[in-house]
Amino acid sequence: MNNSGFKFDNTYANLPEIMATKLSPVAVKKPELVILNHDLAKSLGLDFSKHSDQENAEIFSGNKLIDGSLPLAQAYCGHQFGHFVMLGDGRAILLGEHIDPKNQRWDIQLKGSGKTPYSRGGDGRAALGPMLREYIISEAIHFLNIPTTRSLAVVTTGEDVLRETKLKGAVLTRIASSHLRVGTFQYVAAKQDISALKTLVDYAIERHYPELLQAQNKAIALFKSVMKRQIELIVNWMRVSFIHGVMNTDNMSISGESIDYGPCAFMDHYDTKTVFSSIDHYGRYAYGSQPIIGQWNLARFAESLFPLLDEDEKKSEGIANDLIKEYEELFADKFHVMMKNKLGMISDEDQDKQMMSDLFKLMHKNQADYTNTFRYLINGKFPQEKLLNDPDFIIWEAEWKKRLSKNQKSEDGYQLMMKHNPLFIPRNHKVEEALSAADDGDISKFLSLCEVIKKPYTEDVNLEEFTKPAPASDRVYKTYCGT
Known part of the structure; x- marks a missing residue:
């Protein structure tokens, strides 16, 4: 046809x-x-x-x-x-x-x-x-x-x-x-087909990382590149409060794309232990656990590449351990840069890490909305939030404004913040409203939500209802795998 x-x-x-x-x-x-x-x-x-x-x-x-x-x-x-x-x-x-x-x-x-x-x-x-x-x-x-x-x-x-x-x-x-997933490599490794494993490494490099075609050890080069992309991906998820919900190794893409949206959701009130998945009883894939799980999944990827890291099995294990150890520092650096962008910090100052840590503690204590807290720092709009009346936050905000004055131009900091802090995310209660109506044959709410999410960084006074967290009655929120 x-x-x-x-x-x-x-x-x-x-x-x-x-x-x-x-x-x-x-x-x-x-x-x-x-x-x-x-x-x-x-x-x-x-x-x-x-x-x-x-x-x-x-x-x-x-x-x-x-x-x-x-x-x-x-x-x-x-x-x-x-x-x-x-x-x-x-x-x-x-x-x-x-x-x-x-x-x-x-x-x-x-x-x-x-x-x-x-x-x-x-x-x-x-x-x-x-x-x-x-x-x-x-x-x-x-x-x-x-x-x-x-x-x-x-x-x-x-x-x-x-x-x-x-x-x-x-x-x-x-x-x-x-x-191509980490699980694709695990499958071939489990079959103990080294020839197929080499073919798969070559294929992944040709398709996603052609700059590695001449690498001395393609398996090591591929691992390092995949690790960097996964770190960038998870840091970006955390930037916008996204919780994947089911970070199994078969849901970790070699390309560094987010894949398989099952029990996924966006965190409203800041809490690193936030879990929405109906089957994640122990918080394995909670918001704050995503960096650790990323490293764990990459360790499984390294294991699947053992036969190609070195001919000697013990040396392969040592190489894999050394590679995976690099993750924590790489992640910490990327996360720090991401948070500096969210807070408009352009220069490097000794106080930055402490200021970030203090803000997170205040947000958690006051059950502050993650997305709206950062947008408040840009535009001063933040209706009915307990955080704003916390004396410690008032002191923190004054210190943060002083910190921004250390940038060469304070407006540059605000421009940076506007690029990295969305105004609109698909709020969970809005998603559920749209899905429920669609199931009853009314697609209009779904189509409206599709339009809102197309400009997540652009202020629009007509869309304020899409910026509000779920009402207290909707806060116990569960998502399901859909299988």
Whole structure:
């Protein structure tokens, strides 16, 4: 059929056979288009305007395959809440890799597209709510200037999926620079196929880190580059109060993109122990635990590369330990720079770290809203917050203003703050309102939220309702994996 501008070049399909199973999506009963991301489509060099909504629904449900696609389900492993599991795409099909007008390569994946050999007893389907959640949160993360997979379309399937209750079935079309994960490397390592592991390292470098093609030891070079990108990613999540919620190794992308938006949410009131996931009973993936888990996941990545770090196993272990030790200092440095940007601190002053620490303590003590605290420091607007009446905060704020005067130009500090402190995040209660209405057939709140998140750093007096944290009655908030 007319491929709407898709130009497929399916390199993943040429990797060793153990890494994927070639199969098509399972057809659905009655696909209907819910949302199509025309701006994203345009940036990819795609045009669906010549198709009817019904034709587009057939494409994005997987009922009609696009010319040049070569569908497959990828194999990978994962440490899920610390436990090692053989996994794979249990409800997703990679249609292929699209080359955009800038010659960039993008995976086109259908999520919720039916059973695969990796479904492990699951039905391979997805529900409308979780797919719309991934759409809105991934788009929000993109507009917050954080690397992420993106969402091209959501369709309903005309079929119910059975979870705790009956839910509307749906398929999400996800765009990613690749779906290579730490778990992909763990899978090949677990198969003890060193030849395939070398091929995978070469493939990851060629696809994401071409500057490493001439590296003396490609595995070491790849690890270092992935570690840097993961540190930048997690620091950015923390900058905007994002909690991924399920940082298993199969959800850590080699490209450094945020991937798999299951029980994810944004923290309102500052508390490093904040957890929204219904299954994270011990806070493994809490807001403040994300840096530690990032390091833990990277240690598992290093283990999967052991055979390529050195021929001697003991030397490999030593190399891996040395590499992973670099994480803490690298992370601390990046986090410090991020916080300086949030607080408008341009020069380096001895008092900076202490000032940051003191602010966090005051925010925690007063249950201050994370996003609005930093915006208050820019614009002085912060309605009904206990923090503002705390004498210690009043002293802190006066000291902070003195600190800003040490910048060459105080307005430069404010400009810096405006770039790094969003005004709008997808507030959890607003997301739930939009998803609940969409489930009842009203997409208007969802579309409104999609518009708000496109300009997260721009003040707009007409959108003040989107800046307020959840009312006290909504603060006990739980999210679910959606599987």
